[in-house]
Amino acid sequence: MSDRDVVVRLDGLHKSFGRLEVVRGVDMEVHRGEVVVVFGRSGSGKSTVLRCVNFIDDPSAGSVEVAGIRLEGGHRTRRKREQIRQLRLHVGMVFQQFNLFPNMTVLDNVTCAPRCAGRGTGDEIVERARDLLDRVGLSDKAEEHPIRLSGGQQQRVAIARALAMEPDVMLFDEPTSALDPELTGEVLAVMKSLATEMRMTMIVVTHEMGFAREVADRMAFFHEGRILEQGPPDQLITSPAHPETRAFLDAVL
Numbered sequence: 001m002s003d004r005d006v007v008v009r010l011d012g013l014h015k016s017f018g019r020l021e022v023v024r025g026v027d028m029e030v031h032r033g034e035v036v037v038v039f040g041r042s043g044s045g046k047s048t049v050l051r052c053v054n055f056i057d058d059p060s061a062g063s064v065e066v067a068g069i070r071l072e073g074g075h076r077t078r079r080k081r082e083q084i085r086q087l088r089l090h091v092g093m094v095f096q097q098f099n100l101f102p103n104m105t106v107l108d109n110v111t112c113a114p115r116c117a118g119r120g121t122g123d124e125i126v127e128r129a130r131d132l133l134d135r136v137g138l139s140d141k142a143e144e145h146p147i148r149l150s151g152g153q154q155q156r157v158a159i160a161r162a163l164a165m166e167p168d169v170m171l172f173d174e175p176t177s178a179l180d181p182e183l184t185g186e187v188l189a190v191m192k193s194l195a196t197e198m199r200m201t202m203i204v205v206t207h208e209m210g211f212a213r214e215v216a217d218r219m220a221f222f223h224e225g226r227i228l229e230q231g232p233p234d235q236l237i238t239s240p241a242h243p244e245t246r247a248f249l250d251a252v253l
Protein backbone atom coordinates (compact mmCIF):
# COMPACT_ATOMS: atom_id res chain seq x y z
CA MET A 1 0.00 0.00 0.00
CA SER A 2 1.26 3.49 -0.76
CA ASP A 3 2.26 5.93 1.94
CA ARG A 4 -0.73 8.09 1.12
CA ASP A 5 -2.97 5.40 2.52
CA VAL A 6 -1.42 5.60 5.97
CA VAL A 7 -3.78 7.57 8.20
CA VAL A 8 -2.01 6.99 11.51
CA ARG A 9 1.61 6.11 12.02
CA LEU A 10 3.25 5.69 15.42
CA ASP A 11 7.01 5.46 15.43
CA GLY A 12 8.89 4.37 18.52
CA LEU A 13 6.23 5.83 20.78
CA HIS A 14 7.18 6.10 24.44
CA LYS A 15 5.30 7.67 27.31
CA SER A 16 6.35 7.98 30.92
CA PHE A 17 4.58 9.57 33.85
CA GLY A 18 7.41 10.57 36.15
CA ARG A 19 9.42 7.39 36.57
CA LEU A 20 6.63 5.13 35.41
CA GLU A 21 7.21 4.06 31.84
CA VAL A 22 3.77 3.24 30.52
CA VAL A 23 4.30 3.02 26.76
CA ARG A 24 7.57 1.41 25.83
CA GLY A 25 8.13 1.57 22.12
CA VAL A 26 4.95 1.22 20.08
CA ASP A 27 5.13 1.19 16.28
CA MET A 28 1.91 1.04 14.39
CA GLU A 29 0.51 1.91 11.00
CA VAL A 30 -3.18 2.19 10.31
CA HIS A 31 -4.28 2.43 6.70
CA ARG A 32 -7.31 4.18 5.31
CA GLY A 33 -10.44 2.13 5.92
CA GLU A 34 -8.72 -0.22 8.33
CA VAL A 35 -10.23 -1.23 11.68
CA VAL A 36 -7.70 -2.11 14.36
CA VAL A 37 -8.87 -3.55 17.66
CA VAL A 38 -6.49 -3.01 20.57
CA PHE A 39 -6.85 -5.20 23.63
CA GLY A 40 -4.87 -6.16 26.70
CA ARG A 41 -4.88 -6.03 30.46
CA SER A 42 -5.86 -2.96 32.41
CA GLY A 43 -2.77 -0.77 32.83
CA SER A 44 -1.02 -2.06 29.70
CA GLY A 45 -1.01 1.43 28.15
CA LYS A 46 -3.91 1.22 25.70
CA SER A 47 -5.61 4.48 26.69
CA THR A 48 -2.30 6.29 26.90
CA VAL A 49 -1.44 5.33 23.32
CA LEU A 50 -4.81 6.57 22.08
CA ARG A 51 -4.37 9.77 24.05
CA CYS A 52 -0.98 10.29 22.43
CA VAL A 53 -2.52 9.97 18.97
CA ASN A 54 -4.34 13.27 19.43
CA PHE A 55 -1.89 14.75 21.93
CA ILE A 56 -4.15 14.72 24.97
CA ASP A 57 -0.96 13.16 26.31
CA ASP A 58 2.37 14.24 24.87
CA PRO A 59 4.67 11.37 23.89
CA SER A 60 7.94 11.27 25.86
CA ALA A 61 9.72 10.02 22.75
CA GLY A 62 8.90 8.93 19.26
CA SER A 63 6.49 10.45 16.81
CA VAL A 64 2.86 10.46 15.84
CA GLU A 65 1.64 11.08 12.32
CA VAL A 66 -2.00 11.63 11.45
CA ALA A 67 -3.20 12.46 7.93
CA GLY A 68 0.31 13.48 6.94
CA ILE A 69 0.93 15.72 9.96
CA ARG A 70 3.91 14.37 11.85
CA LEU A 71 4.64 15.52 15.39
CA GLU A 72 7.08 14.58 18.10
CA GLY A 73 6.58 14.84 21.83
CA GLY A 74 8.29 17.45 23.93
CA HIS A 75 7.97 21.12 24.58
CA ARG A 76 4.84 22.84 23.31
CA THR A 77 5.94 25.87 21.41
CA ARG A 78 3.41 28.16 19.83
CA ARG A 79 4.05 26.52 16.48
CA LYS A 80 3.56 23.09 17.94
CA ARG A 81 0.30 24.06 19.62
CA GLU A 82 -0.97 25.14 16.23
CA GLN A 83 0.17 21.85 14.68
CA ILE A 84 -1.62 19.92 17.43
CA ARG A 85 -4.76 21.88 16.68
CA GLN A 86 -4.43 20.97 13.01
CA LEU A 87 -3.79 17.32 13.76
CA ARG A 88 -6.82 17.11 16.04
CA LEU A 89 -9.09 18.23 13.23
CA HIS A 90 -8.42 14.83 11.67
CA VAL A 91 -9.19 12.75 14.78
CA GLY A 92 -12.53 11.88 16.37
CA MET A 93 -12.47 10.34 19.83
CA VAL A 94 -15.10 8.47 21.81
CA PHE A 95 -14.49 7.71 25.47
CA GLN A 96 -15.84 5.22 27.94
CA GLN A 97 -17.66 8.06 29.67
CA PHE A 98 -19.64 9.82 27.00
CA ASN A 99 -18.72 13.36 28.08
CA LEU A 100 -21.66 15.02 26.34
CA PHE A 101 -22.41 18.64 27.17
CA PRO A 102 -25.33 18.19 29.61
CA ASN A 103 -26.76 21.67 29.18
CA MET A 104 -27.10 21.35 25.40
CA THR A 105 -29.59 19.45 23.31
CA VAL A 106 -28.45 16.42 21.37
CA LEU A 107 -28.46 18.44 18.15
CA ASP A 108 -26.37 21.21 19.71
CA ASN A 109 -23.90 18.64 21.01
CA VAL A 110 -23.40 17.44 17.44
CA THR A 111 -23.28 20.87 15.76
CA CYS A 112 -21.08 22.53 18.37
CA ALA A 113 -17.62 21.72 17.02
CA PRO A 114 -18.31 22.30 13.30
CA ARG A 115 -20.01 25.57 14.20
CA CYS A 116 -16.97 26.76 16.14
CA ALA A 117 -14.71 25.66 13.31
CA GLY A 118 -16.89 27.42 10.75
CA ARG A 119 -17.48 24.28 8.72
CA GLY A 120 -20.16 25.59 6.37
CA THR A 121 -23.32 27.62 6.92
CA GLY A 122 -25.56 27.07 9.93
CA ASP A 123 -28.12 25.26 7.77
CA GLU A 124 -25.52 22.95 6.26
CA ILE A 125 -24.15 22.10 9.69
CA VAL A 126 -27.61 21.31 11.05
CA GLU A 127 -28.44 19.22 8.01
CA ARG A 128 -25.24 17.19 8.38
CA ALA A 129 -25.87 16.74 12.09
CA ARG A 130 -29.37 15.44 11.40
CA ASP A 131 -27.95 13.00 8.86
CA LEU A 132 -25.49 11.76 11.45
CA LEU A 133 -28.18 11.41 14.10
CA ASP A 134 -30.15 9.42 11.57
CA ARG A 135 -27.11 7.25 10.94
CA VAL A 136 -26.80 6.43 14.65
CA GLY A 137 -30.55 5.87 14.91
CA LEU A 138 -31.43 8.93 16.95
CA SER A 139 -33.14 11.32 14.57
CA ASP A 140 -36.10 11.54 16.95
CA LYS A 141 -33.92 12.67 19.89
CA ALA A 142 -32.40 15.81 18.37
CA GLU A 143 -34.17 18.18 20.73
CA GLU A 144 -33.69 16.10 23.90
CA HIS A 145 -31.08 16.74 26.55
CA PRO A 146 -28.51 13.97 27.15
CA ILE A 147 -29.78 13.23 30.66
CA ARG A 148 -33.07 12.00 29.20
CA LEU A 149 -31.29 9.36 27.11
CA SER A 150 -30.06 5.90 27.99
CA GLY A 151 -26.32 5.26 28.19
CA GLY A 152 -26.38 3.54 24.82
CA GLN A 153 -28.18 6.47 23.24
CA GLN A 154 -25.76 8.93 24.83
CA GLN A 155 -22.81 7.00 23.48
CA ARG A 156 -24.36 7.03 20.00
CA VAL A 157 -24.70 10.83 20.28
CA ALA A 158 -21.02 10.97 21.25
CA ILE A 159 -20.20 9.01 18.11
CA ALA A 160 -22.27 11.36 15.94
CA ARG A 161 -20.61 14.32 17.60
CA ALA A 162 -17.15 12.97 16.83
CA LEU A 163 -18.16 12.26 13.22
CA ALA A 164 -19.46 15.79 12.75
CA MET A 165 -15.95 17.09 12.18
CA GLU A 166 -15.46 14.53 9.39
CA PRO A 167 -12.34 13.01 10.90
CA ASP A 168 -9.91 10.77 9.02
CA VAL A 169 -9.76 8.38 11.94
CA MET A 170 -12.01 7.54 14.86
CA LEU A 171 -10.52 6.44 18.18
CA PHE A 172 -12.72 4.49 20.57
CA ASP A 173 -11.55 3.87 24.12
CA GLU A 174 -13.66 1.08 25.61
CA PRO A 175 -16.84 2.66 24.28
CA THR A 176 -19.15 0.05 25.75
CA SER A 177 -17.57 -0.80 29.08
CA ALA A 178 -19.61 1.75 31.05
CA LEU A 179 -22.86 0.44 29.59
CA ASP A 180 -25.34 -2.07 30.89
CA PRO A 181 -24.88 -5.26 28.88
CA GLU A 182 -28.22 -4.91 27.11
CA LEU A 183 -27.10 -1.55 25.68
CA THR A 184 -23.72 -2.54 24.29
CA GLY A 185 -25.21 -4.17 21.19
CA GLU A 186 -26.73 -0.96 19.80
CA VAL A 187 -23.42 0.90 20.15
CA LEU A 188 -21.40 -1.92 18.59
CA ALA A 189 -23.91 -2.07 15.74
CA VAL A 190 -23.37 1.63 15.01
CA MET A 191 -19.60 1.15 15.10
CA LYS A 192 -19.91 -1.80 12.76
CA SER A 193 -21.93 0.29 10.32
CA LEU A 194 -19.24 2.99 10.36
CA ALA A 195 -16.72 0.36 9.35
CA THR A 196 -18.77 -1.41 6.71
CA GLU A 197 -20.83 1.43 5.24
CA MET A 198 -18.57 4.47 5.69
CA ARG A 199 -15.28 2.56 5.45
CA MET A 200 -14.19 4.63 8.45
CA THR A 201 -10.64 4.17 9.70
CA MET A 202 -10.88 3.18 13.35
CA ILE A 203 -8.72 2.22 16.30
CA VAL A 204 -10.91 0.56 18.89
CA VAL A 205 -9.87 -0.43 22.38
CA THR A 206 -12.36 -3.10 23.38
CA HIS A 207 -12.69 -6.52 24.90
CA GLU A 208 -15.77 -7.32 22.84
CA MET A 209 -14.28 -10.27 21.00
CA GLY A 210 -17.41 -10.89 18.95
CA PHE A 211 -17.15 -7.38 17.55
CA ALA A 212 -13.43 -7.81 16.96
CA ARG A 213 -13.90 -11.05 15.10
CA GLU A 214 -16.61 -9.61 12.91
CA VAL A 215 -15.30 -6.12 12.22
CA ALA A 216 -11.56 -5.85 12.85
CA ASP A 217 -9.04 -6.21 10.06
CA ARG A 218 -6.31 -6.58 12.64
CA MET A 219 -6.00 -7.01 16.36
CA ALA A 220 -3.10 -5.83 18.50
CA PHE A 221 -2.45 -7.27 21.95
CA PHE A 222 -0.87 -4.79 24.34
CA HIS A 223 1.31 -6.05 27.14
CA GLU A 224 3.33 -3.87 29.49
CA GLY A 225 3.43 -0.90 27.15
CA ARG A 226 4.25 -2.79 23.97
CA ILE A 227 2.44 -4.60 21.21
CA LEU A 228 3.24 -8.17 22.08
CA GLU A 229 1.61 -9.52 18.93
CA GLN A 230 -0.81 -8.55 16.23
CA GLY A 231 -2.61 -10.18 13.37
CA PRO A 232 -5.97 -11.02 11.83
CA PRO A 233 -8.67 -11.66 14.46
CA ASP A 234 -9.13 -15.33 13.67
CA GLN A 235 -5.46 -16.03 14.02
CA LEU A 236 -5.04 -13.98 17.18
CA ILE A 237 -8.14 -15.28 18.91
CA THR A 238 -7.80 -18.94 18.04
CA SER A 239 -4.03 -19.39 17.95
CA PRO A 240 -2.15 -16.60 19.69
CA ALA A 241 1.62 -16.97 19.65
CA HIS A 242 2.23 -15.81 23.22
CA PRO A 243 1.07 -17.38 26.48
CA GLU A 244 0.18 -13.90 27.84
CA THR A 245 -2.23 -13.38 24.96
CA ARG A 246 -3.77 -16.78 25.48
CA ALA A 247 -4.16 -16.22 29.22
CA PHE A 248 -5.85 -12.89 28.59
CA LEU A 249 -8.20 -14.34 25.98
CA ASP A 250 -9.09 -17.22 28.28
CA ALA A 251 -10.07 -14.67 30.90
CA VAL A 252 -12.30 -12.54 28.66
CA LEU A 253 -13.84 -15.12 26.33
Ligand code: ADP
Binds near residue numbers: 017022041042047
Ligand atom coordinates in the same frame (compact mmCIF):
# COMPACT_ATOMS: atom_id res chain seq x y z
P1 ADP B 1 -5.02 0.87 29.97
O1 ADP B 1 -5.85 1.80 29.17
O2 ADP B 1 -4.38 -0.21 29.17
O3 ADP B 1 -5.76 0.30 31.15
P2 ADP B 1 -3.57 3.24 30.70
O4 ADP B 1 -2.93 3.73 29.47
O5 ADP B 1 -4.79 3.93 31.16
O6 ADP B 1 -3.80 1.67 30.59
O7 ADP B 1 -2.56 3.33 31.91
C1 ADP B 1 -1.31 2.71 31.92
C2 ADP B 1 -0.59 3.08 33.21
O8 ADP B 1 -0.32 4.47 33.19
C3 ADP B 1 -1.39 2.81 34.45
O9 ADP B 1 -0.50 2.29 35.43
C4 ADP B 1 -1.88 4.16 34.85
O10 ADP B 1 -2.05 4.26 36.23
C5 ADP B 1 -0.77 5.08 34.38
N1 ADP B 1 -1.24 6.42 34.04
C6 ADP B 1 -2.12 6.73 33.05
N2 ADP B 1 -2.32 8.07 32.98
C7 ADP B 1 -1.55 8.62 33.96
C8 ADP B 1 -1.30 9.96 34.41
N3 ADP B 1 -1.88 11.02 33.84
N4 ADP B 1 -0.43 10.13 35.44
C9 ADP B 1 0.18 9.07 36.02
N5 ADP B 1 -0.01 7.79 35.64
C10 ADP B 1 -0.84 7.55 34.63
Ligand code: MG
Binds near residue numbers: 046047048173174
Ligand atom coordinates in the same frame (compact mmCIF):
# COMPACT_ATOMS: atom_id res chain seq x y z
MG1 MG C 1 -7.84 2.33 29.32
